[in-house]
Amino acid sequence: MATRRTLLSAAVGAVALGLTACAADDEPDAELASAPLPDTVPQGTTLAVGDKEHQKAIEFSGLADSLTFEVKWANISGGPQTLEAFRADALDLGSVADIPPIHSHWTGIPTKIVASRFRQDPLNHAIYRLGIAPGVAVATLADLRGKKIAYSPGQAQGALVLRVLHQAGLSKKDVELVELPSTNDVYGTALASRQVEVAPIGGVQIKRYEAKYGKDGAKTIPHGLRDDPGHLYAPISVLADPAKAAAIREYVEVWAKAWRWREAHPDEWIERYYVKDQGLSTEDGRWIVENTGVADIPSSWTEAIARHQETIDLLAKETGNKPLRAEDLYDRRFETVAADALGAGGNP
Template structure:
């Protein structure tokens, strides 16, 4: 039987030196591009096998195949990994300052759905993706609206690409969480017919780097992870401080978005917050675990065990060191 208990964490000190030839397989396309644009990518003191993998399902699949060491995800995939018996731990955490005013998602409303407030979701069909951040957000939204799963119809579907937007357009669902990158396009395409976006006014900003436990148990790889966390922190700050370079080099050239859409995303993202202390983050993660456990029937576990706090200060320190130069 697979264990559904989070790993209690490592206590061994992270080695100072990274042995020659140490390699990490990393699925973090956004940071990869930031390191390329900033010129920092060749300064990493270990070898990297970059993988064009992001999001919970694909990352967990690659973890299980031992094809990936580190992944970049929101708050739900690490929880889901534990519940599927996959030992993982979070090694870096990022949030957004003024998070409520800089949400990652808004609720997309289908043309003609007659939803103006969260309370209007009663009796409606809502897109739902278990095991992903979008699914957990829907459960939080229902909780805020004083509704339960029995008060709505959750329609399970993957949240990749334009799936949710297309489901709204075809009226397969009445509401769905729509990510920033898709919001302008959804309004442009379906706004004239009555499609719209409404705010949920909840925090949906956690973003983590997490690793397979076996990676963190390997002293050489654990040391390389420390240096990647530092580079990730610097890259997060570089993105914020170089908006025009980021808009052109990532959103336009790599993601194929229009200049107007790229500017929308730059303004929407706000300033990153890389906390040097994870106590508040762990408390919020515990609330999420408890909510999901209640709503899905899965066993609750200690959020503390999901974080490898040996890495807690590295990202913030790396940003601070750059600021002092």
């Protein structure tokens, strides 16, 4: 287990390299912002996409048939995997939360967000809750003082921990951060074994954790913060390719329509994706759908960028990384593409 003194030490060299790389990328970034967004995809264009879950919605809905280019689906999800695939030039477009686009700039791979979605009721349909280990006395955020908390640098869960501490008037010095990957059910297992006392857990893991360990005194509590951003992002080098940019534009349109398809066909989505593809029970699938709510796909990113800036400022302060402008993380040529694809009433 790592203590707060060793957090992010592995990233120091990469961050130093990234700061140099970012300076070199200022010029292509400016050229990208002034370039028109192509709307015609040349024949023979391919796009490598890591959008593991939503890929199925695009396929089940039949929307995949409307794409005019070849999609090479990558079995990749999460910030670390996506970033490594970008680094290896093996991926053109990835689906993540709000932290990986920040982390990519800090590690020398400048990217841009090309689509954003949120939840229409973000506090009542939060992605994460704070899992509390059996027998640990935590009822409010103030009770986090002195606790061992799971922490994953470079991922949404790690940033959420820092935001929760800030909300509670605490700092990293007031707790013991234990660096753990947030993949699969690592956090749930760590909580059950008391390796950590608090950890952000999301999705059906919330339901399963409460059901499995509730009898032992385990529980989850709300954190009271927005944790709902979901983005598509791509390396600047990919977006600078007119053929790839045109393909991404088309993909964003289909991506938006597939969200509305999921919401309009919950039973089919549960049965075909959660049950048959993911091996969950129908009950678990329904719980996920009910606790996800409706996707908000805005035509303006201004408010989202302001919230993103607050997160960047906090992370820069807490990790010692260089401050960034949230505006620079977005390719605003794509700002209205998804919303425009939905049209009046938000239907495909």
